[in-house]
Amino acid sequence: MTCEKIEELLSPYLEDELGSQEKVAIENHLKTCPNCSSLFSCMEEAKKSLGDFPELEVRQNLLKKLYSLPGKKKEFKISLDFLLRPSLQPVFAVASLFLILFSFYNFHPDKHSINKSIDKQIHLGYSKIEKLYTKADFYKDNLISLKENFLDSLQQKKSDFLSEDEY
Amino acid sequence: MLINTYSKKIFNMAYQFSGIYQEAEDLTQDIFAKLFNTLSKYDSEKNFTAWLLTLAKNYIIDEYRRTKWEKTKRDDFEEYFLASPTYDSPENAVIRKESKRLIWESLNHLSSEIRIAVILRDIQGKKYEEIAEIMSLPLGTIKSRVNRGRLQLAKILKEKKERKYDM
Numbered sequence: 001m002t003c004e005k006i007e008e009l010l011s012p013y014l015e016d017e018l019g020s021q022e023k024v025a026i027e028n029h030l031k032t033c034p035n036c037s038s039l040f041s042c043m044e045e046a047k048k049s050l051g052d053f054p055e056l057e058v059r060q061n062l063l064k065k066l067y068s069l070p071g072k073k074k075e076f077k078i079s080l081d082f083l084l085r086p087s088l089q090p091v092f093a094v095a096s097l098f099l100i101l102f103s104f105y106n107f108h109p110d111k112h113s114i115n116k117s118i119d120k121q122i123h124l125g126y127s128k129i130e131k132l133y134t135k136a137d138f139y140k141d142n143l144i145s146l147k148e149n150f151l152d153s154l155q156q157k158k159s160d161f162l163s164e165d166e167y
Numbered sequence: 168m169l170i171n172t173y174s175k176k177i178f179n180m181a182y183q184f185s186g187i188y189q190e191a192e193d194l195t196q197d198i199f200a201k202l203f204n205t206l207s208k209y210d211s212e213k214n215f216t217a218w219l220l221t222l223a224k225n226y227i228i229d230e231y232r233r234t235k236w237e238k239t240k241r242d243d244f245e246e247y248f249l250a251s252p253t254y255d256s257p258e259n260a261v262i263r264k265e266s267k268r269l270i271w272e273s274l275n276h277l278s279s280e281i282r283i284a285v286i287l288r289d290i291q292g293k294k295y296e297e298i299a300e301i302m303s304l305p306l307g308t309i310k311s312r313v314n315r316g317r318l319q320l321a322k323i324l325k326e327k328k329e330r331k332y333d334m
Contacts, residue, residue: 010321011314042328043321049267050289050320056182058174062192066170066199 001025006036010043170199173216177223183286184227186241186275194230198223217300224301228279241275244268266324273323277316284309285316 006029012018013026030037108114177198182191202222209218244267274282287298288309295313299306 007318008314011317012310014317039321039325042324043317045266046270046317046320046324047289049263049270050285051292052263052267053183053271053290055175055179058178058195059192062178062195063170063174065196066174069196069200069203 001029003029003033003036006030006033007039010036010040014040014043014047169202173219174199176220180220180223180286180291181227183274183290184231184279184282186271188242194227197230198226201226214300217297220301221303224283228283231279241272244271269324269327270320273320276323277319281312281316281319284312285320288313289317 006026009018009022009026013023018026030040105111105114174195178191178195181194181198182188185191185194202219205222209215274285277285284298284302287293287301288295293301295306295309298313299309302309
């Protein structure tokens with residue numbers, strides 16, 4: 001086996017994951033090749049060193065920060081969600097417009113004149129609607145009389161035509 | 168409950184990967200913030216620890232790629248690893264400490280995917296099956312990454328030792 005092939009197998013050999021044939025081949029190679037042998041001891045040393053790194057304790061300061069995380073996040077998210085929900089934007093727009101109009105009406109110094117003009121406008125609108133109804137009735141009567149005249153003239157024409165035929 | 172059980176695991180994973188204590192604390196906070204926001208997506212039929220470690224691993228690697236930690240230096244080895252196991256002789260203690268320091272510094276030479284595989288296997292002592300679940304990769308790929316990582320570390324260690332003896 002070449003040194004390159006041995007290098008690839010050193011880690012599985014270290015973990016005893018190789019078959020007996022490969023194991024013997026590596027052992028024989030390591031006995032005769034100082035370079036691979038040195039590399040293998042370094043790998044063993046590296047693995048041992050990594051395994052010796054202790055697990056560090058978390059500082060109290062960090063734990064405090066972690067405990068303050070959930071509440072802070074949740075509160076922030078709810079308020080933002082509520083304010084930024086797109087479906088609520090038309091509602092906010094209408095509500096703002098209504099509030100502007102309401103405050104204009106409520107805090108205007110000449111509130112009575114506004115009331116009067118609103119009353120006047122309402123009455124004007126009401127009388128306009130009444131006039132429209134009257135006009136509509138008039139047109140309806142006209143249409144009915146037109147229809148009757150038209151039917152009479154048709155009847156007349158029909159009788160004239162029949163009398164001419166008899167002659 | 169979640170914080171008590173998992174903060175140490177997450178913090179140590181972040182620290183072993185980044186090698187910077189403050190960075191690891193920031194990452195731990197970010198990972199828990201992400202966990203609280205995505206907890207609703209957790210499928211209760213799956214292993215929670217593996218799911219959380221996958222989330223942590225993905226976040227750590229994404230941040231690493233974004234911030235290019237490879238250009239920054241890891242914390243000094245002695246600072247956080249003084250509570251190491253005792254050795255049979257002072258001479259051995261010095262040699263092992265030096266190896267551990269070299270390995271600690273060399274971890275930054277490994278690519279992010281290989282580094283996390285080595286950390287999970289050789290520092291945290293997880294089984295290959297667990298690592299495959301956390302990394303969502305086939306068992307063979309994980310073994311290959313761990314093998315490559317160990318070989319790289321062994322080569323770095325060997326080179327540094329040889330250079331030291333040459334001097």
